[in-house]
Amino acid sequence: MAEEKKERYYPREIEPKWIEKWREASTYKASDFDKRQKKYVLVEFPYPSGFGLHVGHAFAFTGGDVLARFFRMKGYNVLFPMGWDAFGLPTENYAIKEKRRPQEITRENTTRFKEQMQRMGLSFDWEREINTTDPDYYKWTQWIFIELFKKGLAYKAQMPINWCPSCKIGLANEEVINGKCERCGAEVTKKNLEQWIVKITDYADRLINGLEKTNFVEKVKAAQINWIGKKEGAHINFPVKGKDLKIRVFTTRPDTLYGATFMVLAPELSSLSELTLPGQKRAVEEYIDQAQKKTELERTELTKKKTGCFTGSFAINPINGKEIPIWVGDFVLSSYGTGAIMGVPAHDERDFDFAQKYGLPVIPVIEPPENDWDFSKSAYTETDRGTTVNSELWNGVTPTEAIKLAIKYLEEKSIGKKATTYHLRDWIFSRQHYWGEPIPMVFCEKCGWQPVEEKDLPVRLPPVEEYEPTKTGESPLASIKDWTMTKCPSCRGKARRETDTMPNWAGSDWYFLRYIDPKNNQSLADQKKLKYWLPVDIYIGGDEHNTLHLLYSRFIYQFLWDIGVVPKEEPEPYYKRVSHGVILGLDGQRMSKSRGNVVNPDEIWEAFGADALRVYLMFIGPFDATMVWSQESLEGVYRFLKKVWNLFLNQVSEKETEAKLKRKLHQTIKKVGEDIGNFKYNTAVAAMMEFANSWQASGNLSRSDSLLFLKTMAPFAPFLAEELWSRLGEAFSIHATSWPEHDPKLIEEERVVIAVQINGKLRETLEIDFSLAKNKNEVEERAKKSEKVEKYLKDKELKKTIFVPGKLINFVVS
């Protein structure tokens, strides 16, 4: 760009100058086994898209950077690494469109991202850079998969994918828009493929219990627990009338068994064909056909519009021999429970809606406490109040007690038993795409599925002519015959390679371990180094990753713990998880190319410099909030930095600082330090602004005090801080100095303002010496002398006086 560059308050050369100095001096290097205490600050690594760094990235990374810099100044040995989660669809699609190699595109994108990050002054330790698409990295991703397989945690099963019959390719959920193919608009159907599945459900309880050892924010814990969705209840077997067949249902409410008036099966259930009577065959098949086109979300939403179809068969309620009709309904999911439910419309809202729609009977078996419930209007679902009725074997108790009695009875009679189900499902691990880690498995007619031998890892992605998925639904790798043909690792006979690749999550599950030992070619990371650095002290990431990524990652870690790859002392990988917020475009919408509301950090950097961009991002709002970009506020921050710059150049001298300003300085040091530790960056910046205003008004700051203030600025504005530090004649680098300590004696105010309230309403304020403000009698006496207060106390009875030392006095009168 030959355009003339806008003036800044500081010479432009200082940014590249300090970037180079920091690199040369390895200012941000994390040293293994250092004697100092360690801190591992992790920010989710980005997918290096072709659009370059996004302000959302800039925001999250700066948040981590401020913390990392603060911890370094606090004397910690800080690991603050960065890398690339570079496998994925966008690159693959771009490669298809441009007919270029994804490897090349990825290299370009990561180069650009890195440059942008460095320009922003982010203090990553670049010696530990990793890339999930690097064969030396994905060798270990593949190794983990083989270990999972060896422990029986990876298996093959038929699973449906989204299939576009017109393009003849599999589609990601994202590429299905309202049930139609994003590319051609054709109706998307399902196609069953043999896929690798990873048994994360084996770890369900551990993934819940392990949270106790962490310090995640509550909403993240809740997200994980809800996602796993552990529910206790019972399996109950219902015989089918006239058939030698039993249907097993799962219910959390076995106490309502007497109230079951129908049964609903998921459309995918294979036993359906056997159950459907000839007269109903057509209707049921049609219904199943329709249901398959819907997504799970569509099936479970819109409560009022539940649909179903009668199969013609009846089940027999094992508790009382009653016949109940068997329906098929798509609000029942095959992936949850047993794929079959007993319908108890009196005590379940979904069952109630279904019964209403199809005129099925409602039999109450729990009497609500007030006994005024209208069972024709809604279901009664409480379990802690109410009494069981119409339930021969367990009448007259609360539902909670009845659940226990019911399970006991069911188990005694072998018609059912206690059971737990989870919302969490096993993890579909296969993708029919090119740009992912090849799944390192080989199929032999004689020996079945065999893992590739460790010495042959990594299984590298071979060059391929076409990156398009094949018309059969297989990945493009399937078309490379001499690659797929191989030898069986077991019998050395002819065998065929797996051609599916791994999901994006595979590489990001364990990346934080690789930063600890990025170049190790003996193992994924050295035990001693892991022991030194783990756990991750703070993991900063987006809410959108609080379930999938975080859960998968914890699962893989727990698995690695089981097989002894990670230290026994650390059963959980992340000590603390913090969510960062989202920055919306000027229109209040999420930034996206198509909306045209994307703010490009490069332009901001160009116009205002790295420090202004950083400080603005930290000032815009609370770190975990949703915020709207504002150019005007950015300019305000730029003015603040300019003001600070000029104050340092013009208002620093050897003269001692005025007492009042000195007090403000120490208050600011205290507040900024506390706020950084609590991720309250916005108020930390506000405090520094307040100090700059006071400094400006007061005139002079002593040289030594100015250095203290500069240190508080350093984590936020590293360039400005380093440059002024050097201009004040201090030795390189401010970022290697220690955080200033505030003097507690200096921060106390001499005079304070006491609020005087009458019946809780503010009526007067008193300015009073700090030493007297804690004395109740003194304050009360002075308050009563005030005319304003007197007015309110006159002719009233003083009932009570509430005194908060140093803050407030409240007279309660009547």
Place this chain on the structure above:
RNA sequence: GCCGUGGUGGCGGAAUGGUAGACGCGCAGGACUUAAAAUCCUGUGCCCUUUAAAGGCGUGAGGGUUCGAGUCCCUCCCUCGGCACCA
């Protein structure tokens, strides 16, 4: 639908149950200037009032607890995020 988040001036936001609106933006007035930009100073929740004093109202809506509620409890409304093949 389920789960989660949030709702405070013209705007972004601040406030251990204790003076609501810090800080920033914007706006208004002033200083400097031939003028502008930049910078500095002053003011700025709303209503009544010429102004001021004094007062009243005010944190999505409605109730409650409390000497005192933006903050705690209950009911409701709305916003935003996630929902398993986007990462």
